[in-house]
Amino acid sequence: MTAAAPIPHQKGTHMNTIRVGVNGYGVIGKRVADAVRLQNDMVLAGVADIVDDYRLQVAARAGLPVYAATPQAEGPMRAVGITVAGSLAELLAQSDVVVDCTPKKAAAVNKGMYEAAGVKAIFHGGESHALTGHSFVAQANYASALGRSSTRVVSCNTTSIVRTLGALRTAGLLKRARGTLIRRASDPWEAHADGIVNTVVPEKVIPSHQQLCSKSSRCRDLDVPGGVPPGLVSEHRIQDRQ
């Protein structure tokens, strides 16, 4: 991985470059950080987390500015050789927008801190629609996200459903969809803890979160009755019937 160069300008001083902070550098956060670094109009202000393990050590070695998301996290980070650029508050002071990639429910606690710092915030599908009042899928409702102080990117399942069925609807090929979502049960690295192998567990709660999220992203014709997590650890599958 190429080392990130130090970032010179201050928050808000360059109209065309958006400074992005990432809070939570796990499965999603590291991908968000990589994606930000590939954009011409964004710079990665830094990443924050509470752990000091391989995830943050790799980030530090790659030259990313690493911040301690809590005061307690800073000492252990330094102890394993991570150069700590500062606190989460200091990362927010360097950011125009923060992408919160912390686990479900942690992000909701952080929202007040982002608002107090005057930083726009993007949350993830683990949080509820009510947290921001806006659920984002670029192809479906980009325009309504403009100017907002926060939004929530729906889950990967929902994003793929809305993208696929939204494109069919835009092309005039879809009136109503009824589908079965077959998704993996956990991330590969935690499959030993709560993954299920060689079995199928039907979704017990109808409507599924995918159906609710799809509707909140304005793909209102969509009716996805339920998700079925089988014993897959490496892929999602979506079977749609029109």
Ligand SMILES: NC(=O)c1ccc[n+]([C@@H]2O[C@H](COP(=O)([O-])OP(=O)(O)OC[C@H]3O[C@@H](n4cnc5c(N)ncnc54)[C@H](O)[C@@H]3O)[C@@H](O)[C@H]2O)c1
């Ligand atoms: N993994 C997926 O496929 C996936 C897909 C879509 C959405 N999501 C959502 O994204 C969120 C993040 O998921 P993930 O898979 O990246 O989780 P993860 O556990 O891999 O990463 C979460 C990171 O946040 C850190 N963290 C925990 N508490 C924190 C705090 N208070 N402040 C800062 N950092 C903190 C953890 O140390 C960890 O590095 C989840 O809520 C999930 O619902 C995950």
